[in-house]
Amino acid sequence: MSLETLANFVDGAFCPPVGGAYWETENPYTAEAWGLVPRSGAEDVERAVVAAKKAFRHGPWPTMAPSQRGAALYGIADVVARNAEELARIEVRDNGKTFKEMFAQVKRIPDWYRFFGGLADKLNGAVLPSDRPGHMNYVRHEPLGVIAMVTPWNSPLMLLAWKLAPALAAGNTAVVKPSEFTSASALRFAELVFEAGLPQGVLNVVTGLGSEAGAALVAHPDVAKVAFTGGVGGGRAVYSAAAGGLKPVSLELGGKSPNIVFEDADMEMAARGVVAGIFGSGGQSCVAGSRLVVQRSIHDRFVARIVELTEKIRLGDPMAPETDIGPVATRPQFERIMTCIGWAKEDGARLATGGVQVPDPSGGKALFVAPTIFTGVRNDMRIAQEEVFGPVLAVIPFDDEAEAVAIANDSAFGLGAGLWTRDVARVHRVAAEIEAGSVWVNTYKITSQTSPFGGYKASGLGREGGVEMIADYLQTKSVWLNLTDEVPYGFPL
Structure with a gap:
């Protein structure tokens, strides 16, 4: 049986890994290989981060009105809803979970993109009361830049949505490194949302091992933030690598609930x-x-x-x-x-x-x-x-x-x-x-896009979901204006 050869999705197009290396991905139920997944390295990550940075700085994404970004997220919701069965089947083939679970999960994903799409044009700044006579002070909330997203194999597209929806609503771009065991659904998702109108380079997917592609992505100097879901060992490695670049991280790790x-x-x-x-x-x-x-x-x-x-x-x-x-x-x-x-x-x-x-x-x-x-x-x-x-x-x-x-x-x-x-x-x-x-x-394991989710202690850092969580994908800028005709001078000022 010939195997399907997958490719990274970078800058709006599929591309093979630079080094030409692949590994076989298996269907857990049949125990048979069905595809070849790129074993990407630092050069592939570089290409994806360059594309994401270009999309963040230039092109239509940074010039879009916030309401237009919101409309783009509504478009993502619609394309996922239309293709929910196909995406669920891909996930079952990759991780062996039941179709009824994955189909129900994928059908919930549009809720996340609509919720955060609705927040895109409500990220208000503020004019602050100033204790400096003749000066005005206001606050802007601005996107961080390129966000690295590392997702696990158990619920690939759902846990990607928890990160991607608020990140895009805030105006960021993304490079996703899915689990090496479940890469196919993220690649197909990226293709679908690009075809639905998401601008080139805003979403990029690079597959590979955590120790290779993942490590290169987390450590890349042009990555502004890392959002990771996985085990505690992986979380510690990500936290340590991100610390070298003083990057903020969100970590959703394990539990013993x-x-x-x-x-x-x-x-x-x-x-x-x-x-x-x-x-x-x-x-x-x-x-x-x-x-x-x-x-x-x-x-x-x-x-x-x-x-x-x-x-x-x-x-x-x-x-x-x-x-x-x-x-x-x-x-x-x-x-x-x-x-x-x-x-x-x-x-x-x-x-x-x-x-x-x-x-x-x-x-x-x-x-x-x-x-x-x-x-x-x-x-x-x-x-x-x-x-x-x-x-x-x-x-x-x-x-x-x-x-x-x-x-x-x-x-x-x-x-x-x-x-x-x-x-x-x-x-x-x-x-x-x-x-x-x-x-x-008197219930268990209920989650919603409207409610924060995350852990104490070794279960992670930060939260996913809820109105407040979008702030994790923004930075705050304070702007001071002198409203007088005089420039302060002297030592000290």
Whole structure:
């Protein structure tokens, strides 16, 4: 079978990598290579950054009225909506998630471009009250320049939209380095939005390894800001590299999110929320509710119910409508998950269900892991502290509210947390005490373009979403005007 050869998208056109190097990309379900992806290097990054800088300084983008930029983002929303099924199919082929999940996700993406498109002409400056007689002082908000965006493999276009929509609304241009495992959807997206009228060079996509293309992009002197989503190790590397150029960064990293279930919760609603919170997306989500912190008085009954629900989860072909979980996206991730399961067993956790590789239901070579639940977990165990990024739930009992909060906060991470209770006063007490960027009450993993999302501690820096977040893609300039006929002179002034 001949493989499709992909190309970088730079300055409004596809172009092969300068060095001529490629690697094969596989469909996780068929375990077959379907395409050749450019293994780009510093020269490819240079070409993309030059194009983005040129588009930022010259041409139609910098001269557009803010309302015209907003209209361009509405155009992006429309083109994504028209091509949602195609884009979702590309993502399934690359990361193995179910089509029903990726299609639903892609259909939400236009909301981000419309929301931030609507903000493009509302980035108001201000005239400040001046304590200097005869002088006027006002503030302008201006775009930063070329934004480097590094995106992960689990939700490629959605997490790109979280960065690209506010960046473009603010007037910046972008160079995107998608995950080496899921490059195809970003390339197709760039082609579609260029055909829909986004000016040449405003959006560029360069594929490659993080240690090669990614490192060159982050360190490039003409990159003004870096927006990264990925693991903690990658985030640290990006933060360190960006520091050399004193560049602002936003980092959306990992999590070990607690789902706290109190004895007064609606048991069935909580059980379904906990199971969906960890096993949705096969656990391959930064906000997966991978720690179940459950009150001891209901522990056994609650665990029995979630085991029952878990054992009904259907694994298989991600394109089949009846499938709940597709294969693990990559072999390195599969090996990571199995290693973490081994840790739990070594440390004395009790396996309630799962914990093994499941043969491919189609008889092929796809990598499946049975949805796994461990009980008898202490919060100091590796399975409770390390991000697995797979379908593995650690169950930790607690006796009272103070202990629940202490367990939840005893983590290097702080991305999300769930809280299941009917006690309204407890809701507000615990939500205030939890160290996490998002707290969901009697629900889990809800996000919106209207609300900020991000983490505490090792879960990252900055936020994505919400009106205020567009400020992360702007810089502030103070302008002073002398309204008199005199020039101040003297030492000191």
